[in-house]
Amino acid sequence: MALRVEQDIFIVRQRGREVAAAVGLEHQDQIRVATALSEVARDLLRIVGGADVAFTVADARGGRSALWVDLAPVRPLPEGRYEPQSGAVARLLDTLGVSSSEGDTVVRMSRRLPANTPPLTAARLAKLRAELGHTAPASALDELATQNEQLIAALDEVRGQRDELARLNAELEETNRGVMALYTQLSEELEATNRGVVALYAELDEKSAQLRAASESKSRFLANVSHELRAPVTAIIGLGRLLTDPASDPLSPAQAEQVELIRSSAADLLSLVNDLLDLAKAESGRIEPEWTQVDLRAVFGQLQGTLRALTTRPAVKLVVEDPPAPAVLRSDEVLLSQVLRNLLHNALKFTERGEVRMRAERDGDRWCLSVTDTGAGIPPELHGRIFEEFYQVPGIDRRGGTGLGLPYARRLVTLLGGTLELASEPGRGSTFTVVLPVGEE
Ligand code: ADP
Numbered sequence: 001m002a003l004r005v006e007q008d009i010f011i012v013r014q015r016g017r018e019v020a021a022a023v024g025l026e027h028q029d030q031i032r033v034a035t036a037l038s039e040v041a042r043d044l045l046r047i048v049g050g051a052d053v054a055f056t057v058a059d060a061r062g063g064r065s066a067l068w069v070d071l072a073p074v075r076p077l078p079e080g081r082y083e084p085q086s087g088a089v090a091r092l093l094d095t096l097g098v099s100s101s102e103g104d105t106v107v108r109m110s111r112r113l114p115a116n117t118p119p120l121t122a123a124r125l126a127k128l129r130a131e132l133g134h135t136a137p138a139s140a141l142d143e144l145a146t147q148n149e150q151l152i153a154a155l156d157e158v159r160g161q162r163d164e165l166a167r168l169n170a171e172l173e174e175t176n177r178g179v180m181a182l183y184t185q186l187s188e189e190l191e192a193t194n195r196g197v198v199a200l201y202a203e204l205d206e207k208s209a210q211l212r213a214a215s216e217s218k219s220r221f222l223a224n225v226s227h228e229l230r231a232p233v234t235a236i237i238g239l240g241r242l243l244t245d246p247a248s249d250p251l252s253p254a255q256a257e258q259v260e261l262i263r264s265s266a267a268d269l270l271s272l273v274n275d276l277l278d279l280a281k282a283e284s285g286r287i288e289p290e291w292t293q294v295d296l297r298a299v300f301g302q303l304q305g306t307l308r309a310l311t312t313r314p315a316v317k318l319v320v321e322d323p324p325a326p327a328v329l330r331s332d333e334v335l336l337s338q339v340l341r342n343l344l345h346n347a348l349k350f351t352e353r354g355e356v357r358m359r360a361e362r363d364g365d366r367w368c369l370s371v372t373d374t375g376a377g378i379p380p381e382l383h384g385r386i387f388e389e390f391y392q393v394p395g396i397d398r399r400g401g402t403g404l405g406l407p408y409a410r411r412l413v414t415l416l417g418g419t420l421e422l423a424s425e426p427g428r429g430s431t432f433t434v435v436l437p438v439g440e441e
Contacts, residue, residue, distance in 0.1 A: 001053040003041050003071070010143035012053055013038035015132070016069065017146075019055045022128045023067050024117035031150050032092040033111050037069055039089045040096075040107060043082070048073040051107070057120045065120065066094065066112040072104060082107050216284070223280035226273045233273060236266040275404040279389065282411035289332035289415055291439075296327035296360050296367070299337055303358070307344050315353035318344075323360035329367050330439025331416050339409045339420075343371040343432045346405060350396065351375035354429070362438075366418075370433040378424040386422075 003012055017034035025033065037053075044051045051071040060066035082098050090096045096109045118124070240263035242248060244256060251259065281287050304320040340358065347356040354374025361368045376396055378386060385391045387410050390403040406420075413420040417437050424430035 002050070003045060003053055004050040004074075006045070008050075009038050009041045009045065010139075012041045014143045014146070015053075016055075018132060019128075020067060020111070022132065023057050023120065024113050025067060025111060026114060029111055031154065033067065033069070033109075034150075036089050036092040036096070036109060039084060039086055040071060040109065043085050044071055044073055044107065047082075048075040048077060050074040057113075057125075060094065060110055060112050064112045064115060065117060066110045068108060068110045070106040070108050072106045077105060077107075080105055219280045219284040222276050223284065226277040226280065229273045230270070230277070233266050233270045237263055237270065240266065272402045272404070275402050275408065279404055279408045279411065282408060282415065287335070287412070287415060289335055291330055291332060293328055294331045294333045294336060296323040296329065296369075297325075299333060299340070300358065300360070303337065303340055303344060307341070307348065310345065310348050313348075313352070316348065316351050317355040318348065319355055319357040321357065321359040324362060327360060329436060331436060335412045335416060336434075336436075339412050339416075339434060340369065340371065342405045342409045343434075346401075347371050347373035347375065347430070347432075349401070351429075365438050367436050367438060368433050369436070370431050372429065372431040374429040377426040377428050377430055378422070379426050380424075383422050383424065387420075 001012055001015060002008065013034050016037035017030050020030040020033040041051070041053070051073045054070045054072070056068040056070065057065055058068055060068075077098065080098065080100070084090060084096070093109045094111050097107075099106055099108045120128075240259050243251065243259045244263075300320050300323060304318070307318060344356065344358060351373045352375065356371065356373045358369070358371050361370070378393060382393055386393065387406050389407050392401060392403045410420045413434055413436070417439075419435045421433045421435065422430065423433070
């Protein structure tokens with residue numbers, strides 16, 4: 001196409017739009033190309049007095065086809081350069097620039113075709129040419145009207161986009177407000193929970209301090225009372241012995257029997273007082289284990305000797321197994337003997353027939369010392385309670401016990417760094433196991 005007079009600008013613009021549509025550019029792109037083309041055409045007409053316009057379809061960078069528009073100026077461009085009057089023109093296109101080949105300088109612009117455009121075959125090209133040849137160029141007025149329409153459409157679209165943007169902004173703001181509200185709510189909840197936890201901890205601390213104080217005063221009370229009781233009770237026993245001494249004035253048989261009763265009651269009382277004192281001492285931490293290398297065989301042998309005398313029932317056999325070598329551990333011999341004696345004592349006390357067996361078993365870095373009997377057994381729900389002070393299983397013969405033996409034994413085992421465990425069922429006997437660390441040699 002030749003661009004020589006003002007009116008040609010309209011025709012070039014119209015043609016540009018038609019070609020853009022024919023090669024498959026979308027509506028928006030058609031207007032972009034047409035607008036850019038008319039701007040550049042106006043510039044060239046003003047600067048060099050005209051140009052020849054040619055449309056080409058060829059590959060652009062990136063492999064996609066593009067519509068190329070070349071405007072060859074009728075006279076050389078000043079300094080071989082071209083800058084569009086309106087800087088915005090370049091933004092309507094993919095490329096816009098001056099290009100020289102074989103001495104000819106052209107202003108060249110391009111816009112890439114959509115990816116799904118069918119390839120421009122020779123047949124299609126011929127058809128396009130024919131179609132474009134048929135359409136007669138419209139008058140400048142017609143093109144102006146079209147241009148107006150396009151302008152209105154473009155304005156509409158801009159307005160639409162602006163509305164959409166406003167809507168999106170509002171939505172975003174709404175979402176933000178929601179997120180902020182949620183965040184505030186969550187942090188308030190967290191704060192409230194934290195406050196609750198802090199309060200609970202404070203209460204817990206207070207309660208455990210109270211508990212400690214109560215336990216300490218109980219131990220102190222027990223220690224004081226038992227200490228104060230020991231002297232008069234010992235005096236009663238001594239006086240009783242004095243009364244029944246052959247060197248004293250003889251008593252009538254009835255009197256002798258009564259004094260003996262007083263003496264044995266006092267002896268029972270003394271053992272209770274002693275137990276209480278022991279327990280109070282253990283609880284207040286006034287017992288300090290004396291750590292030595294303890295030979296379990298010696299401990300077992302000694303216990304067997306002293307307790308054989310206690311096995312008064314012929315139907316009950318006391319079996320003490322020899323501990324497997326090397327039977328040593330780091331502990332306090334006196335306290336450990338006290339614990340085992342206590343357990344054996346109970347086992348013999350609560351077993352009518354069968355056997356009481358003590359054995360030692362090494363389990364890694366621990367010793368398990370167990371006392372098993374074939375006695376009445378203890379219901380599972382009482383396994384915790386029998387370790388409480390003064391608790392005795394109801395319904396079985398108490399045989400003068402105080403209910404302080406097991407709590408004391410457990411205290412001592414804890415002091416020795418171990419645990420005292422119980423496995424028992426009614427009718428199946430009981431096993432008390434002392435688990436102690438072997439300790440360093
Ligand atoms: P005590 O033997 O002086 O009554 P303990 O604290 O040693 O007190 O034991 C508490 C209670 O646990 C006993 O009264 C008894 O009811 C029960 N008990 C302890 N050892 C055994 C055992 N080997 N078999 C059955 N019951 C037992």
